[in-house]
Amino acid sequence: MERIREHPILGEPEKGKTVKFTFDGxxxxxxxxxxxxxxxxxxxxxxxxxxxxxxxxRGIFCAIGRCTDCVMVVDGKPNIRTCVTPLAEGMKVQxxxxxxxxxxxxx
Amino acid sequence: MKRxxxxxxxxxxxxxxxxxxxARQGLxxxxxxxxxxxGGQLFKQIHKFFGSKEHKAKIRGYQIGRExxxxxxxxxxxxxxxxxxIGMYQDKxxxxxxxxxxxxxxxxxxxxxxxxxxxxxTFEGWTLPGVIGAGAAQTLMNLxxxxxxxxxxxxxxxxxxxxxxxxxxxxxxxxxxxVDAAPTIGGYGxxxxxxxxxxxxxxxxxxxxxxxGKDHVTGVVISEVDNNFQPIPGTEKHFDVDTICVAxxxxxxxxxxxxxxxxxxxxxxxxxxxxVVDAYGETSISGVFAAGDVSGIEEASSAxxxxxxxxxxxxTYLGFCEKEEKEEILSGLSKDLDSLRQGMFAPxxxxxxxxxxxxGIAVSDNLxxxxxxxxxxxxxxxxxxxxxxxxxxxxxxQNIPCNPCQDACSRKCIKIGKKxxxxxxxxxxxxxxxxxxxxxxxxxxxxxxxxxxxxxxxxTVTLPYEFLPLPQKGEKGVALSRSGKKCCExxxxxxxxxxxxxxxxxxxxxxxxxxxKTARFFQASQKGGDRYG
Numbered sequence: 046m047e048r049i050r051e052h053p054i055l056g057e058p059e060k061g062k063t064v065k066f067t068f069d070g071x072x073x074x075x076x077x078x079x080x081x082x083x084x085x086x087x088x089x090x091x092x093x094x095x096x097x098x099x100x101x102x103r104g105i106f107c108a109i110g111r112c113t114d115c116v117m118v119v120d121g122k123p124n125i126r127t128c129v130t131p132l133a134e135g136m137k138v139q140x141x142x143x144x145x146x147x148x149x150x151x152x
Numbered sequence: 153m154k155r156x157x158x159x160x161x162x163x164x165x166x167x168x169x170x171x172x173x174x175a176r177q178g179l180x181x182x183x184x185x186x187x188x189x190x191g192g193q194l195f196k197q198i199h200k201f202f203g204s205k206e207h208k209a210k211i212r213g214y215q216i217g218r219e220x221x222x223x224x225x226x227x228x229x230x231x232x233x234x235x236x237x238i239g240m241y242q243d244k245x246x247x248x249x250x251x252x253x254x255x256x257x258x259x260x261x262x263x264x265x266x267x268x269x270x271x272x273x274t275f276e277g278w279t280l281p282g283v284i285g286a287g288a289a290q291t292l293m294n295l296x297x298x299x300x301x302x303x304x305x306x307x308x309x310x311x312x313x314x315x316x317x318x319x320x321x322x323x324x325x326x327x328x329x330x331v332d333a334a335p336t337i338g339g340y341g342x343x344x345x346x347x348x349x350x351x352x353x354x355x356x357x358x359x360x361x362x363x364x365g366k367d368h369v370t371g372v373v374i375s376e377v378d379n380n381f382q383p384i385p386g387t388e389k390h391f392d393v394d395t396i397c398v399a400x401x402x403x404x405x406x407x408x409x410x411x412x413x414x415x416x417x418x419x420x421x422x423x424x425x426x427x428v429v430d431a432y433g434e435t436s437i438s439g440v441f442a443a444g445d446v447s448g449i450e451e452a453s454s455a456x457x458x459x460x461x462x463x464x465x466x467x468t469y470l471g472f473c474e475k476e477e478k479e480e481i482l483s484g485l486s487k488d489l490d491s492l493r494q495g496m497f498a499p500x501x502x503x504x505x506x507x508x509x510x511x512g513i514a515v516s517d518n519l520x521x522x523x524x525x526x527x528x529x530x531x532x533x534x535x536x537x538x539x540x541x542x543x544x545x546x547x548x549x550q551n552i553p554c555n556p557c558q559d560a561c562s563r564k565c566i567k568i569g570k571k572x573x574x575x576x577x578x579x580x581x582x583x584x585x586x587x588x589x590x591x592x593x594x595x596x597x598x599x600x601x602x603x604x605x606x607x608x609x610x611x612t613v614t615l616p617y618e619f620l621p622l623p624q625k626g627e628k629g630v631a632l633s634r635s636g637k638k639c640c641e642x643x644x645x646x647x648x649x650x651x652x653x654x655x656x657x658x659x660x661x662x663x664x665x666x667x668x669k670t671a672r673f674f675q676a677s678q679k680g681g682d683r684y685g
Contacts, residue, residue, distance in 0.1 A: 049297045049323045053620045054198045054212065054655045058297025083296040091281040091368035102367045104281025108288035110186070111269060114279075128291075129188065 048087050064134040081127035081138055082108065082115050093117050093127060097143035118146040156182045158466050159246060159259030161237045161408060164192020165452045166444025166459035167265030168220045168229070173463025173481075174263075175227040177472045182257070183229060184248055186236040190224075191217035192267055194452060196290040198322075199315055200595040200654070202340075202554040204572055206488055207453045210556040210593050212654065214294075216452070240264075240412040244439060261439040261466040264409050265459060268402035268423065268445035273307070276362040282369025286316040286399035293323045301395025305372050306330045307360055308399030309523075311339035316399060317347045322618055327352045328391045331374050333359040333381050336520040340497065341550045342596025348523030349673040351636035356521050359383060363396055372396050404446045409435060414442075421502045422448030432482060433462040439469050450499065457489045495551040495573035510551045511575055524634040525549060527670060534577035535566075535599075542586040542603040542612075546576045547634075547672075548596065560593035591616050592653035601660075604668055611668035612645060614660040622647060622657055623676050631663050631671035640667045642674055 051057055061077035068090060075084025082105050085093070092102040093115045106114040110129035118139040119125040123146070127138070139146040158174045160167045163185035171181045189195065197213020208216050224231065232250075239247035244259045270285045277283070282301065286308065289300040304325050306317045309332035317327045330347060335357050337344050348354065357376055361383050364371035372393050375383035403424040410416050415428040415436035426447050433441045441462035444455035464481050467473040493499055496506050507515055513533065518526040525547060530536050535546025544565060546557065551573040558568040558576065565582040568574050584601070591599045591614060601614035613631070623629065623644045631642035646660035663671045 046301060047299045047324070049293060049299060051620060052297070053322055053618050053622075055214075055294065055297075060297070079296055083292065083298050086292065087298050093281070101279060102281055103279065104368065105284060105288060105292075107270065107285050108291040128288075131188070 046086050046089065064132060066132060066134070066136040066138060068138045069140055075132045077133065078131045080108075081117070081119065081125075081130050081132050081136065083128075084132050085127065085138070092140065094141035095143075117141045121146075153245075153256045153258055155258045155260070156180050157259070157470055157472075158182075158261045158263065158463075159184070159244075159257060160263045160265060161246070162192065162265035162267055162444070162446075163187070163190035163231050163233070164265060164267050164444060164455070165194055165216070165220065166267075166455035166462075167192070167263065168224050169456040169459030170263045170265060170441075170443050170463040170466070171229040171231075172220070172223050172227055173460045174467050175224075175229045177464070177467035179467055179470065179472055181229050183224075183231045184235045184237050185231065185233055188233060190221060190231050190233060193287070193290070194220070196287075196294045197452065198294055198319060201453060202451075202552060202595045203453050203492060204553070204555050205559065207492060209554060210595055210654075213452065220456075237408060240408040242413075246408075261441070261469055263433075263441045263443055263459075263462045263466060264406075264446055265442070265444045265455075265462075266405040266408060266446045268404050268449055270398075271401040271403055272398060273360075273400050275360045277365065277369070278363060280363050280365050280369050281367070282365065282394055283363055283396045283398065286312050286397050289316055289320060289397050293319060293325075299323055299325050300397065301325060301393070303328055303391075303393045304395040304397055305360075305374075305391055305393045306397045306399060308332060308401070309334070309337040309339060309344065309354065309356070310399060310401065311343055312402075313397075313399035314339040314343035314347055316397065317352060318343070318350075320397070321347075321350055321352075324620075328393055329353050329355055329374070330523070331355045331358045331360065333357065333377050337523060340552060340596060341516070341519045341525075342548065342552075342594075342598045344519065344523035345525065345547065345634060346597045349632055349634050349636050351632060352523075353636075354521070354523040355389075360396065361388065369394055369396055402445065402449050404449065406442070406446050409440070409442060409446070412437060412440065414440060419448065421499060431486070432465045433458055434465055439466070441466060448499065451492070454489055454492050457485050457492070461485050461489075491572055492553050494553050497550075497552060509549070509575060510571075510573060513549075513575070516549055519549060522635070524636070527634075530634075530669070534575050537578045538604070539578070539580075540605065541584070542601055543584045544578065544590050545600045545602050546578070546590075546594075547598045547600070548576055548594075551575065552596075554595060556593040556595065557590045557599060560589040562587070562589070566590055586614075588614060588648055588658045589652065591658055592656045597656075600672065602668055604665065606662065609665055610662050611665045612660050612662050613668060613671050614646075614658050615672060615674065617657045617659045617674070618655065622649075623659060623674060627676060629674055629676040631661060631667060632673040632675055633670045634672050636673070638675070639670050640664050642671060644674065
């Protein structure tokens with residue numbers, strides 16, 4: 046989804062420096078310090094994880110760290126709430142299947 | 153274990169206000185907040201607030217947030233961020249999760265100002281990525297500068313649903329429809345009217361029956377509901393959308409108070425399970441207070457007053473503040489709070505069917521059902537009058553505690569009087585200078601300047617405009633009516649934007665004279681799609 050370049054009330058969004066990170070191995074750019082979920086949203090990523098039992102997709106829902114729908118595997122650690130975790134250079138972000146980055150963990 | 157005179161949980165409007173008031177009285181205060189930044193939801197509120205000068209009316213929410221933070225800093229309030237209070241026990245002891253450790257703190261008094269969480273409704277496909285809370289939309293667009301979606305359907309016509317719909321359009325999203333299962337719009341009519349005049353259709357007595365899409369939302373189906381809120385088969389309507397935004401109310405986050413053993417009650421008008429509190433927020437445990445949405449869902453303006461009350465009471469409880477001083481402060485704050493709890497939308501009127509204003513004028517059915525006042529209803533209201541020369545037309549039709557327009561006019565053209573909820577009326581004696589301060593000061597964007605004798609056959613209408621791109625002088629387009637329908641050709645003859653307007657631009661458009669009471673919004677011609685046709 047598109048970033049807002051200029052806002053009638055808020056002006057231009059204040060952002061940190063551009064950093065590179067990977068999403069499922071693909072290199073993406075985002076701004077340092079913004080939530081990982083925001084960088085993913087700006088890159089058009091909608092699905093953050095698939096549920097364990099029914100393999101249903103989940104993405105951003107509350108965006109304030111409450112609902113845990115947006116959790117992903119970040120730098121090898123599962124269940125990271127991407128909507129409240131700041132983005133850093135070189136982060137490895139992966140779609141989460143159940144509690145793993147490997148798709149075969151969902152059955 | 154660290155010990156403080158006062159521990160405040162939550163650094164939103166009420167928590168910060170409580171901490172400021174207590175710190176002023178000399179208490180050592182610490183505020184814990186689980187978020188990365190303080191201010192609660194204030195920094196997502198980009199509209200001008202309602203109320204009076206004392207309630208920071210016509211100031212935008214984020215600006216109020218900045219002022220609160222500066223004040224907290226000045227009086228030495230310590231705010232600990234990224235810290236989640238996870239427990240509250242006997243003798244005012246709390247456990248706090250900091251990074252991956254759990255630490256214990258003790259307060260001689262505690263104020264819980266944890267706010268509220270969004271409610272949700274379920275429908276087929278509601279877990280699909282692309283179905284988001286209205287709060288999530290505000291967070292994404294107003295804090296992080298990313299559009300929540302391209303084409304969005306909003307469910308919920310309370311103030312959150314209305315305000316967020318407008319904000320979505322301000323950042324460049326398209327809102328395809330606003331839907332509510334209730335038969336009438338829940339939020340302020342003026343908020344609905346500014347969404348409706350942009351062309352957004354309202355579907356009352358409708359609900360979402362299905363979110364479509366495999367991996368994420370690609371469409372939505374809504375259906376009309378019967379008197380029991382059950383979808384009526386055969387009434388389905390489909391919209392292509394990528395995002396569904398849900399704004400169906402808030403529930404107090406009162407778990408900590410319950411855990412500590414405070415007496416609780418189920419109070420539907422306050423939004424759910426809330427602590428039993430006295431007039432100043434003290435719970436059944438002395439020295440433990442609740443302030444803001446956690447003790448009943450209201451507005452940020454009242455949350456700030458409740459916070460100040462709890463802060464003063466905590467100070468008195470610990471002997472920092474003399475009884476007389478406390479009573480003096482509390483009586484002033486009580487008066488302020490009471491003045492905010494008046495009018496049609498007052499907590500005591502929730503769920504009541506009000507069909508007349510305080511002045512005895514019939515409320516607009518069209519406003520409640522479609523989001524705009526119909527042409528044959530508009531002239532009932534005292535702010536809508538005819539006059540020679542330039543003059544304000546105030547399309548304010550509900551009793552809301554709000555009066556900045558009265559003070560905005562230096563020539564005293566606008567009368568509300570002492571009672572803040574009264575509808576504004578026009579003072580025939582005074583002469584309008586056309587300065588536009590009233591237009592920019594109206595938090596509901598309900599004031600227009602009209603000049604009927606501008607040039608033979610034409611009139612001008614000046615309207616508040618908070619969108620980009622800003623039209624240019626001389627630009628031609630179409631004027632939209634209150635209902636958002638194209639009503640005539642229009643040409644921009646003036647654009648004003650001064651610091652005193654606080655980011656609200658004033659567009660003056662020239663329209664045929666017979667459209668002077670109808671034309672209320674401008675749409676540049678190059679953008680005019682069939683939505684406005």
